[in-house]
Amino acid sequence: MRHRPLTRLAHSRIASALQAGDLAVDATVGNAHDTRFLAEQVGEEGHVWGFDVQPSALAAAGQALAQQGLSARVTLVEDGHQALAERLPLQAQGRLAVVMFNLGYLPGSDKQITTRAATTLPALEAAVANLRPGGLLSVLTYRGHPGGDEEAAAVASWMADAQGRGCRYDVIESPGPILYLLTTPA
Numbered sequence: 001m002r003h004r005p006l007t008r009l010a011h012s013r014i015a016s017a018l019q020a021g022d023l024a025v026d027a028t029v030g031n032a033h034d035t036r037f038l039a040e041q042v043g044e045e046g047h048v049w050g051f052d053v054q055p056s057a058l059a060a061a062g063q064a065l066a067q068q069g070l071s072a073r074v075t076l077v078e079d080g081h082q083a084l085a086e087r088l089p090l091q092a093q094g095r096l097a098v099v100m101f102n103l104g105y106l107p108g109s110d111k112q113i114t115t116r117a118a119t120t121l122p123a124l125e126a127a128v129a130n131l132r133p134g135g136l137l138s139v140l141t142y143r144g145h146p147g148g149d150e151e152a153a154a155v156a157s158w159m160a161d162a163q164g165r166g167c168r169y170d171v172i173e174s175p176g177p178i179l180y181l182l183t184t185p186a
């Protein structure tokens with residue numbers, strides 16, 4: 001299930017951070033709701049790279065984006081987000097305005113295919129390394145599913161560590177998911 005209030009909050013913070021022409025990454029395409037949102041925000045001059053390890057999710061995402069006339073501004077990458085640094089073209093490295101993660105598994109799909117701490121943490125590190133100064137990282141974590149509690153705890157300590165390195169973040173807790181909004185130093 002999508003967590004509407006936290007998703008809405010993330011979208012409104014991201015909308016105020018993004019301008020036409022900006023570059024952004026959706027690190028977990030899934031049903032492509034966030035990919036579409038980012039593509040609309042960056043406009044025709046901007047670009048979005050979307051990562052997912054599930055070919056079926058990317059195929060559906062590609063079709064939906066084409067129907068919405070957004071294909072030209074989105075590159076879908078069939079690879080884990082931990083490969084972000086290697087898969088991002090030179091022109092985008094260190095220039096991303098926003099990176100979004102919606103962790104966990106894709107509802108209605110194979111629940112075994114879930115994000116995991118071991119790959120999520122290197123991906124978060126690569127995301128921060130490729131954000132521009134004052135860039136925004138949005139991470140929605142879920143607990144309760146296999147590996148979820150461990151991943152949520154790992155993300156929490158990664159955030160605290162990133163703060164020690166000059167980033168600032170807000171955490172919005174709920175009984176279910178937790179949203180982190182982190183800004184890199186200006």
Ligand code: SAH
Pocket residue numbers: 001002003027028029030031051052053054057079080081082102103104105106107113114115116119142
């Ligand atoms: N929990 C959310 C949906 C998360 S979808 C909700 O309820 O709305 C998470 C997506 O991440 C899935 O489509 C899954 O295929 C993808 N994923 C899993 N591991 C990944 C990885 N290492 N890199 C990129 N995407 C990954």
